[in-house]
Amino acid sequence: MIKEWKDSTLKRFIQEGRGAGEGKEYKPWLQVQDVKSRGRSTRIFSQKTQRVMHLLSDLQLHYYYLLEFDGSVVDIREHYPLLDLHEQNLPLDAKLQKKLFNAKTNVPHIFTTTFYITKINAKGEPYHEARVIKSSTELDKSVTIDRLQIIYSYFNKKQIDFGIVTEKDINKQKALNIGWFMTAFDLSDFPEIDAIQHYLKVDLFKLFQMPGMSFNRAFTRLEKTYQLPEGSGLTLFKHLLATKQLAMNLNNPIDLTDCVSTYDVQLKVGGDRDAISG
Structure with missing residues (x-):
């Protein structure tokens, strides 16, 4: 009061x-x-x-x-x-x-x-x-x-x-997951990612589909392929979730050392950077 x-x-x-x-x-x-x-x-x-x-x-x-x-x-x-x-x-x-x-x-x-x-x-x-x-x-x-x-x-x-x-x-876990990835909604501070994010998104999703691939391993391989700073893969992943270009079960904790296949990550065609508005 x-x-x-x-x-x-x-x-x-x-x-x-x-x-x-x-x-x-x-x-x-x-x-x-x-x-x-x-x-x-x-x-x-x-x-x-x-x-x-x-x-x-x-x-x-x-x-x-x-x-x-x-x-x-x-x-x-x-x-x-x-x-x-x-x-x-x-x-x-x-x-x-x-x-x-x-x-x-x-x-x-x-x-x-x-x-x-x-x-x-x-x-x-x-x-x-x-x-x-x-x-x-x-x-x-x-x-x-x-x-x-x-x-x-x-x-x-x-x-x-x-x-x-x-x-x-x-749903506290879902709320915490949203709070975690919404920090990367805006990529204006990451021009090296923003400029080529379409290509990065496609390649990241291909990596996600490889048998036994973990999130962290996929991020590292993407960064090496495109010669991006360490952490860029994670930033992109969070951005894609925030803008609803990727979808996954948000009710459970996200362990980036886990295999991606256990999370049923889906590529959403309709998602874009204006997804927060609708």
Whole structure:
């Protein structure tokens, strides 16, 4: 929570444009420097939103990775404020009504949902989902339940799908795999790879299909063939996964000393560097 919530803080946040905009123009209501997080806070650049995301725990980070790689997701707004909540006349009992204002300053609380997500359906039409990320232990606290009831009432009235996500709902290994290879989505720092990546991709996939070939051996042979710096093969592999030019089972740990054949790596014709957007 913010250390001191007062009227000047509320006005400053609104003047700064917190909670406004979409895509790369969006400014999260809560930013890493505002909150003393109980977990590990992270600033990370998103290829999907084209801006730095502010994440306040590992749970938030892991769920963000899943959203970042989800082709149906076109925008992610973290710590999205329900700025018009007090105008909604929500059906709240007296206990919850008291939660709407700071007990000391009487300044209205601004409730947030961890992620406000824009997706595209099969017809190409946009729709929204709201998700709050909480550890399962937090759901035992009455203060947390009260806040979630208020947030649920808000989105229910707006007919927006709302859900609570805990560590039990997140495929952590898949999220970690995505976070690992998304670091190589952009090859602008590797012009020697980017300039010939089509040829490298074809040859790497041929190496992958050789009996008993491990990932590391394939990377080394590719680097020697094209006289590339050490590590280029791994960078290319991660880039191809990030841009969905290669596909594989992401639910298990990736051991680069293993045989490629055990991972069912597939070459995807439709994948390209814009894959993150769809």
